[in-house]
Amino acid sequence: MSKHARFNRDEVVEKATNLYWEKGFHGTSMRNLQDVVDMRPGSIYATFGSKENLFKEALQHYAGAFEVQFNKCLEQQPSILGALKLFVESAVVDETGTAPSAMCMMVKTIAELTEEQAELLAETKQLLSGVESEFVKVIREAIVRGELDESKDPEMLARYLQVQIIGLRTYARANNNHQAVLALVDDIFATGPLAGAVAQD
Amino acid sequence: MSKHARFNRDEVVEKATNLYWEKGFHGTSMRNLQDVVDMRPGSIYATFGSKENLFKEALQHYAGAFEVQFNKCLEQQPSILGALKLFVESAVVDETGTAPSAMCMMVKTIAELTEEQAELLAETKQLLSGVESEFVKVIREAIVRGELDESKDPEMLARYLQVQIIGLRTYARANNNHQAVLALVDDIFATGPLAGAVAQD
């Protein structure tokens, strides 16, 4: 019952994701895509339907990888605030040097698209909302664990965290001064609303 | 000695700016531009040279308007920190409802372009740097005036402010919840590195 496909669908989606991430929706042509995924137009259209639909799958793949990375940070750090800080640092500086852009693909997409791609735009906003929900959950847990004061509002802190990540990654793309950006991360976790009773490194 | 132009160059640049700001560089076609500025292709090319060059002029026009807005805030508020907060608020929520996008055009451009438009990208980064320099200047003055502690680093605070504005405006575009964003602004100026001895409203 195996598929007859000579290509690996997941690999194709990942390659497409990286290209879209780097060049954006309008900046990526189907011919660019054909080259990097090594498929002919007929096969791409039979498999994914359209440029927009492939982009949608790429977005979803990206958001999935985002959550995997977040969970890795939670496992690596004993405290939740430590994990959040590690996550921000890992998102802001790409130690592997392999990311197609310093910026978040979802943010790039929200910056680029208009109502002419209403469905893609709505999907992107929803995926970003999903990330924020994850943040709310772990921040609630941080309050339960006593890492943050009970008076704090988890929804508000999650929004705040989103703003920081978006701002920091975009700033990192505009000025590739890693040192300055990491210093900002320290400052934000030391003196801002997210400052808690966690050991600083 | 008057020019023979039947069109007003500044008006044309402003209209082009608004379209580019809304739809981005790749999302805007020369035919879109021809419609909104009401000029025929030959005239546009005789005046501006290329799509890229018109975009460059649009960016410069945008950055100029940005500084005008900033100076207005400085005039309206007695304290510098109050002016900075007012500026952030006015950038984050468009009271007039006329802005083509909640996001900063420079940030949108940095998000969209790649090295394929190296010159435009470099120009954009430079304009953003110019904004940051303005911030450094007024933050220095805020320290002199005693609004901020002398131990603060103006360069670092200016970077921090850039991150906040970028993050907040992008967040506002992704979730058009003005109330939540304004609450975040309050929080940032109340508890973050930019919190000073200024009266809160």
Added chain:
DNA sequence: CTGTATTATGAACGAACGTTCATAAATTTA
């Protein structure tokens, strides 16, 4: 091994892209 079903191919399509340039219109000069 043969016939059927499935998958991959890539030439080709119409539309839209950025741009040019011979011509027309308007303005200035004499």
Added chain:
DNA sequence: TAAATTTATGAACGTTCGTTCATAATACAG
């Protein structure tokens, strides 16, 4: 007002766009 100069026009160019579909290649079933 006539000639010279400047400015505006828009049809048309070659290219690239997203997409399709008749055909070829492959895999599976009997």
